[in-house]
Amino acid sequence: MISKPEKQLGVVPASRPVMPKLNLSFRLKDKRRRTIYGVIMLLMVTTLATVPTIIPKGVNLVAATQGLIDNIRIMFLHPAVSNTSFGSLVGALVQSIALAFLTTLIGAIFAFFIALMASRNLAPRWLIDIVQSAMAFVRAIPTILWVLIYSVALGLGANAAVIGLTFHSVAYLVKVYADSIDELPKDTLAALRAMGVGFWPLVSQVILPTVMPSFLSWTFIRFEINFANAVAVGAAAGAGGIGYQLFMASGFYFDFHEVGMIVYLILAFTIPLEIISYKLRTRYIKRAGK
Amino acid sequence: MLEINKLSKTYDGGKRSLTDVSLTAKEGEVTAIIGPSGAGKTTLLRSINQLIVDDSGEILFDGQDIRKLNHRQLKKTRSKIGMIFQNYNLIESLTTIENVLHGSLARKSTLAGVLSLYSKDEKQEALQLIDEVGLADFAFKYCSDLSGGQKQRVGIARSLMQHPKMMLCDEPIASLDPRSTTMVMEILRRLADEKHMMILINLHQVDIAKEYADHIIGLNNGRIVFDGATATATDRDIENIYVSDAPVAVG
Numbered sequence: 063m064i065s066k067p068e069k070q071l072g073v074v075p076a077s078r079p080v081m082p083k084l085n086l087s088f089r090l091k092d093k094r095r096r097t098i099y100g101v102i103m104l105l106m107v108t109t110l111a112t113v114p115t116i117i118p119k120g121v122n123l124v125a126a127t128q129g130l131i132d133n134i135r136i137m138f139l140h141p142a143v144s145n146t147s148f149g150s151l152v153g154a155l156v157q158s159i160a161l162a163f164l165t166t167l168i169g170a171i172f173a174f175f176i177a178l179m180a181s182r183n184l185a186p187r188w189l190i191d192i193v194q195s196a197m198a199f200v201r202a203i204p205t206i207l208w209v210l211i212y213s214v215a216l217g218l219g220a221n222a223a224v225i226g227l228t229f230h231s232v233a234y235l236v237k238v239y240a241d242s243i244d245e246l247p248k249d250t251l252a253a254l255r256a257m258g259v260g261f262w263p264l265v266s267q268v269i270l271p272t273v274m275p276s277f278l279s280w281t282f283i284r285f286e287i288n289f290a291n292a293v294a295v296g297a298a299a300g301a302g303g304i305g306y307q308l309f310m311a312s313g314f315y316f317d318f319h320e321v322g323m324i325v326y327l328i329l330a331f332t333i334p335l336e337i338i339s340y341k342l343r344t345r346y347i348k349r350a351g352k
Numbered sequence: 353m354l355e356i357n358k359l360s361k362t363y364d365g366g367k368r369s370l371t372d373v374s375l376t377a378k379e380g381e382v383t384a385i386i387g388p389s390g391a392g393k394t395t396l397l398r399s400i401n402q403l404i405v406d407d408s409g410e411i412l413f414d415g416q417d418i419r420k421l422n423h424r425q426l427k428k429t430r431s432k433i434g435m436i437f438q439n440y441n442l443i444e445s446l447t448t449i450e451n452v453l454h455g456s457l458a459r460k461s462t463l464a465g466v467l468s469l470y471s472k473d474e475k476q477e478a479l480q481l482i483d484e485v486g487l488a489d490f491a492f493k494y495c496s497d498l499s500g501g502q503k504q505r506v507g508i509a510r511s512l513m514q515h516p517k518m519m520l521c522d523e524p525i526a527s528l529d530p531r532s533t534t535m536v537m538e539i540l541r542r543l544a545d546e547k548h549m550m551i552l553i554n555l556h557q558v559d560i561a562k563e564y565a566d567h568i569i570g571l572n573n574g575r576i577v578f579d580g581a582t583a584t585a586t587d588r589d590i591e592n593i594y595v596s597d598a599p600v601a602v603g
C-alpha cells in the first residue's frame with residue numbers, strides 16, 4: 063500500500079516526489095497513536111486508584127446492584143409514556159433530526175469551499191498549512207464545548223446549538239473532503255490545467271463528479287455524528303429535541319419507563335442510519351483508497 | 353507555425369537542459385524530436401506551453417511570443433494546444449466520454465464551464481471523436497478498464513475536443529505494444545494530413561520517427577544536433593544524434 067509502482071518513467075516530475083512525506087505521516091500517526099494509548103492507560107490507572115476513595119461509606123453493594131438491574135429492567139422491558147404524549151416525543155425526535163440535517167447541510171457547503179484551499183492538489187503549501195491547522199484546532203475541541211462557547215454569546219438554546227454543531231462539522235468535513243480530492247491524480251489535474259481548463263470549471267466538472275460518491279458518504283457519516291450530537295446538546299445546552307425530553311424524563315421526573323421509551327425511539331432512528339453509513343463506507347470510501 | 357529561437361533552460365541548481373534551441377514546425381507536418389534519455393526532449397516540449405518556465409529565448413506561436421503572454425492570454429493559447437502524455441493522464445474513475453468531454457472545458461468561458469453541463473452538440477462531437485479513434489464500443493466504459501493503447505486514444509480524443517492547432521506528444525507510444533503503436537501513430541499522421549494540425553512528438557523509436565515524421569529534430573545534451581526533412585536524414589545523421597559528444601549542427 064505504501065510503495066505504489068512508479069508509473070511515469072521519463073516524465074519530468076511536476077513537483078517534489080510525495081513518497082517520503084507519506085512515510086513521515088505514517089510514522090507520525092503511529093506516534094500519535096502511542097501517545098493516545100499512553101494517556102488512556104494513565105487515566106485508567108488513576109481512575110482505578112481513586113475508586114475506593116469515592117465509594118460513600120455504608121453503601122450496600124448488593125442492594126445497589128439489585129437496584130441497578132431493576133432500573134434497567136424497567137427501562138428496557140416496560141417502556142411507557144407518562145409525563146408527555148407519544149406524539150410529542152416523536153415530534154422531539156424529528157426536531158433533533160432536523161437539527162442534525164440542517165447543521166450537516168450548512169457545514170457541507172462551507173466545508174466544500176474550504177476544502178479546495180486545503181488540498182495538496184489545488185492549493186499552495188502555505189495555504190494548506192494555515193487552513194489545516196485552523197481546522198485541526200476546531201476539531202480538537204469537542205462539539206458540545208463549541209455549543210457552550212457559542213451559548214455564552216447567544217444564550218443557551220437552538221441558535222448556539224446550530225452554530226456550534228455547524229462549526230465542528232465544517233472542520234471535520236474539510237479534512238475528509240480534502241483527503242478525497244488529494245486522491246485524484248495530481249498529474250492529471252495538472253494536465254487539464256495545461257490544456258487551458260480554468261480552476262472553477264476544473265472543480266465543478268472534473269473534481270466534483272469524481273469525488274461525489276465519497277463526499278456523499280462522508281457527509282452522511284457526519285449526519286449520523288451530528289444526530290448523536292443533537293441529542294446530547296438537547297440535554298446539555300437546552301437546545302430542545304429528544305435530548306431535552308431525555309433529560310427531563312431522567313433528571314426531572316425520574317421516570318425510567320419513559321427513559322426506556324425515548325431510548326427505543328432513538329435506536330429506531332440510529333440503527334438504520336448506522337447500517338446505511340456502514341454500507342456507504344465499505345462501498346465508496348474503502349474502494350477509493352485502493 | 354511555431355518558431356522557437358535560442359531557447360535556454362537551466363533547472364534550479366541543476367545543469368543546463370536546453371542550450372540555444374531554435375526550430376520551426378509547420379501546420380500539416382509531423383515533427384519528431386529524438387535523442388538520448390536526458391537530452392531535454394520533455395523540457396523542450398513542456399516549455400512550449402510554459403509548463404516549464406524557461407530562462408531565455410523566444411517561442412512564437414500564432415505570431416505571439418508565448419513567453420510574454422499574461423495569465424489570461426496564456427490560458428487561451430494553451431486551450432489551442434493539445435497534449436498527449438506517456439501515462440495518458442486520464443481520470444480513470446470516469447468513463448471514456450466523460451474524459452473526452454473534459455477537453456471542451458478548455459474552450460469555454462469560466463462561467464459557462466462552471467454552470468453548464470455539456471451541451472448536446474458537445475456530447476455528439478465527443479462521441480464522433482471517440483468513434484474516429486476507434487473506440488465507439490468503449491464510450492461508456494470506465495477508463496480504468498481500458499488497455500494502454502485504448503487509453504492513449506482516449507487522450508487523443510480529449511485533446512481533439514479542445515479544437516487544437518497543435519499537439520504536443522511526449523513519448524505517446526513508449527508503453528504501448530506494436531499494434532497500438534501503429535494505431536496511435538496513424539491517428540496522429542491523419543490529424544496532420546486531414547486536419548492540417550501541427551504535431552510535435554517526442555520519440556525514442558527511430559524507425560517510428562522515420563516512418564511517420566516529415567521532419568526530424570535531433571537533440572543531445574540540450575542542443576540541437578540535427579534538423580532536417582526525414583527524407584534527407586541519412587542513417588549516419590541519425591546515429592550521430594545518439595553519440596554523446598555529437599557535433600552541433602550548423603545553421
Ligand SMILES: Nc1ncnc2c1ncn2[C@@H]1O[C@H](COP(=O)(O)OP(=O)(O)OP(=O)(O)O)[C@@H](O)[C@H]1O
Pocket residue numbers: 072073074075363364366368369387388389390391392393394395396
Ligand atoms: N524537474 C527537474 N529538475 C531538475 N532537473 C531536471 C528536471 N527535469 C529534468 N531535469 C534534467 O534536465 C535534463 C533533461 O531532461 P528531460 O526530461 O527534458 O530529458 P528527456 O530528453 O525528456 O529524457 P527522457 O528521454 O528520459 O524522457 C536531464 O538532465 C534531467 O536530469
Ligand SMILES: [Mg+2]
Pocket residue numbers: 072073074393394395522
Ligand atoms: Mg522525457
